[in-house]
């Protein structure tokens with residue numbers, strides 16, 4: 001668990017993080033979102049002590065980070081940034097192995113872990129392991145950045161706009177990877193973005209910042225259904241508001257139990273947005289809902305989506 005209690009950071013006389021209190025539960029995918037300059041990156045860097053705090057306290061699993069040696073603190077937390085920061089004169093394998101080697105893991109264990117991570121991030125070991133960062137695409141480099149952050153299996157991973165510079169397709173794929181890794185490993189992830197759709201897709205909990213202050217904190221559905229004020233309404237709203245709302249509601253919440261239909265099936269765990277897309281693509285106004293084992297659960301109807 002990460003706990004920020006009344007944390008303030010000033011540059012000159014400006015409080016860029018202002019009396020901020022947050023609790024990040026163990027296993028959360030906690031997204032800090034807000035406009036440019038709202039203090040998201042500064043907040044993240046205060047957690048791993050790249051930036052010192054002027055007032056308040058930050059505790060990780062009950063220990064004040066100020067009382068922990070900074071190097072040990074950082075080795076226990078993965079950190080992924082937009083500009084990646086791979087070491088240019090080291091191979092991909094050596095980059096991934098950075099923290100395990102600092103921790104003096106035996107070389108055989110390091111090599112096994114590097115191979116495991118290259119596979120986890122869906123890269124081809126034969127293709128990438130011996131290459132240098134400049135020989136990789138931006139998307140491959142960012143995957144290596146994520147692999148490096150996960151190498152020593154830290155319980156906490158801090159991610160600062162990790163996919164901000166990627167093209168939409170690579171970005172979508174990496175969002176899928178990180179969601180899958182989070183679900184499989186139950187790590188605590190603190191993720192900074194200014195992209196509301198990325199926050200809604202990935203976050204189990206979203207904190208919205210404005211000018212260094214916390215405006216609202218809650219699940220994606222809480223924030224979309226009950227925005228705390230006009231700032232949040234504007235930030236989450238806009239032309240895509242209705243689609244975003246469909247995106248945080250599951251098919252199982254609009255299921256009509258009977259009426260087995262023909263046509264392409266949809267999972268009960270799919271979002272209503274995915275169901276809508278499938279309805280449009282298959283030119284149907286209702287879809288059969290089937291679970292992973294192919295059992296029919298009922299149907300989802302176009303007419304019910306507007307109640308999202």
Ligand SMILES: Nc1ncnc2c1ncn2[C@@H]1O[C@H](COP(=O)(O)OP(=O)(O)OP(=O)(O)O)[C@@H](O)[C@H]1O
Pocket residue numbers: 011016034035036037038039040041042043194
């Ligand atoms: N080292 C620094 N010295 C002075 N001011 C700083 C420093 N670092 C950040 N700031 C200021 O603090 C404020 C918050 O910056 P921060 O990078 O945390 O915002 P952000 O929400 O992450 O923004 P972005 O989405 O643009 O990255 C900004 O006004 C920024 O100019």
